[in-house]
Amino acid sequence: MLNSSQKVIQLLNVLEEQQKLTPSSRQVIEEIKSIIQNSDILQKAVPSLIVDEQGLIQEMSDAFCHFTQKSRTELIGSSLLSLLVKDKSGIVRGDFPVFKGEGTWREELCFKTSCGEERWLKTTSVAMPHFVNENVVFILGQEVTDSKLPYSFDYEQDDYTRTINALINLVFKVRYNPSLKDFFFVMFEGKLAREIELTTDYVQDKSLDELFGEKQAAFYRNQYGQAFKGKSVSYKNTYKNRIFYTTLSPVEIEGEIVEVIGSAVEITMYENAESRIRHMAYHDPLTDLPNRRKLQTDLEQYIDLSKQTEPMTIMSCDLDRFKYVNDAMGHVAGDQVIKMMTERIRSCLDDDAILYRLGGDEFVIAIRNGPGTYKTNQIGEKILEQVCRPIDLMGKKVFITMSIGVSTYPNDGGTSQELMGKADIAVHYCKMRAGTVFFFIRKE
Incomplete structure (x- = not known):
């Protein structure tokens, strides 16, 4: 008989086999498995469960069964919303954004147990958008019933x-x-x-x-x-x-x-687990750099700050011919190159610059307090110089180049989408000019 933690891992294995996942997504799955295997969070201490995009329960911890006073057989396939006291939880299906794969969501929910008792769970839900065709939601809970009772x-x-x-x-x-x-x-x-x-x-x-x-x-x-x-x-x-x-x-x-x-x-254990899951949702598992989702969130804040202070600069960095490294030497070698490039780029940045990895061979640098064209050129040239240094990989010397495109708020756009779009166009021009040209794009 599999215990709850093993069943969650088994579910992840099935999803991993059925879906076409990127190497980064597979690493996210492995990290979740590691958390489950190396702690008692799911099994003993914290009510936790996994639901599909319809809100149907796919797996749960023994702690959640104990919390609801329901058996695994009763819970599997049932609707999460059907377990709630809706007039107290204050949600309907449309209010639960993670069912649509939209990031994280926190709320205190009131459940009715099989004995008719009302019990409260403070939940953090994390959408796992790493699967094709189906969104899965991981829900972590902390009972707060005592705090709700007079x-x-x-x-x-x-x-x-x-x-x-x-x-x-x-x-x-x-x-x-x-x-x-x-x-x-x-x-x-x-x-x-x-x-x-x-x-x-x-x-x-x-x-x-x-x-x-x-x-x-x-x-x-x-x-x-x-x-x-x-x-x-x-x-x-x-x-x-x-x-x-x-x-x-x-x-x-x-x-x-x-x-x-x-x-x-x-709530120490709960907070630590929530912090770990939140970190996973907003960071790249290979490099631990903030990811695309974090960049989208941060850019809005940077733009708001830039309206009151200095301009902001976006540098979109794309490794050239990185696909050939993966094809010739495999993904393990490719991951080593990505980690090495991360350190080389980071070594060229100061405290005002934050490095993100969007996935694959794409990086973005957000520079607050815009350094101006001359300083930005200096940063770009320094990055290109570091990236182009030879790499010893599997007994061979490998040479990687990079294309960098730059856009600046407010000169090149007033929204995060416009800034990223202009920087991507600049990268495209760089690749057309041998892959190492440092190119600015400006409004007409």
């Missing part, structure tokens, strides 16, 4: 103490001292509180500055201040290199907010 306490002391001490997570109470004009804790309990050594005995009679330092204390004061104004507040915070998701609920008596009850769950 806390009610039995003020008989014995019951109260047993309840608080039995909490797996962390609960605390904050009050305000008008004379000191500051907040203070009257309770800090739960198993998680004991783990991080923030208990009631420890926090009592200590100021926020003493407990957390001046900068972090200022952050907490702002959050508590919002809660004492009657707002429900939630935030992420870090303590002792552990990440927590905290919610604050004001307690009102006769129209006056007398205290705030806070609850926190640890």
Whole structure:
């Protein structure tokens, strides 16, 4: 019997066999497999699942089965949206962009279990657009049900103490001292509180500055201040290199907010996994450079900044005859060349320039605070000089050349599409002129 992690890997193997994938896409699949095999994220700790572009569940972790209180047989092939309490989750099919292969999406979803219980999952969904004909969505979740439920306490002391001490997570109470004009804790309990050594005995009679330092204390004061104004507040915070998701609920008596009850769950593993998946979505697996998707996002920001500061320059770089390296020596040798070219190009850039790999033999350099024509020419010539140095590959000397096309905002276009289009035309002219001509294109 295959466990959940093995089933996810098996699904990826089937997709890999059925689809015509580029070498880069295959490396993405291998990296996902590596994450699954080398951690317990899918199997034990985090509710996770894979759905197709119709929103039908293809595979899930044991943690997701446990979360929904449903068996694997019940879940396979069922619609993800059919499991949700729609009036609380606030989504319909059209609101779920990853089903269309559109990047990442985050939302807190309310599920109804087989027993009728409502449970909340904070999800990050990542579209995997690396497959032809079908989009697959990888969904990673962190349960936040506790943070959604109002806390009610039995003020008989014995019951109260047993309840608080039995909490797996962390609960605390904050009050305000008008004379000191500051907040203070009257309770800090739960198993998680004991783990991080923030208990009631420890926090009592200590100021926020003493407990957390001046900068972090200022952050907490702002959050508590919002809660004492009657707002429900939630935030992420870090303590002792552990990440927590905290919610604050004001307690009102006769129209006056007398205290705030806070609850926190640890999300360190979830945040690390989300960060890793987000990095995979926006970076090239071979070179770890930001990819085409990241470039599209960044260009919009650079253009907005350029409107207020200096022009921005785009350099489109294309290796010449790289296909012959792959054909003659294989993709392994081709990957070595790409990695070497990455380092050579990067060595020619300063802090204002960011290097992207769009795939294959295509690179783009985005230079903020436009250096001007003369400086850009210098950068281009330096890159060409470095790229043209011979490469020792499989006992042979290999020579690679490069064509570079340049466009500048706002002279060559007002949008990212126009800038990239002009730079691509410039590259085409370079290739027509022996592949090493450094060519500018300008508006008529």
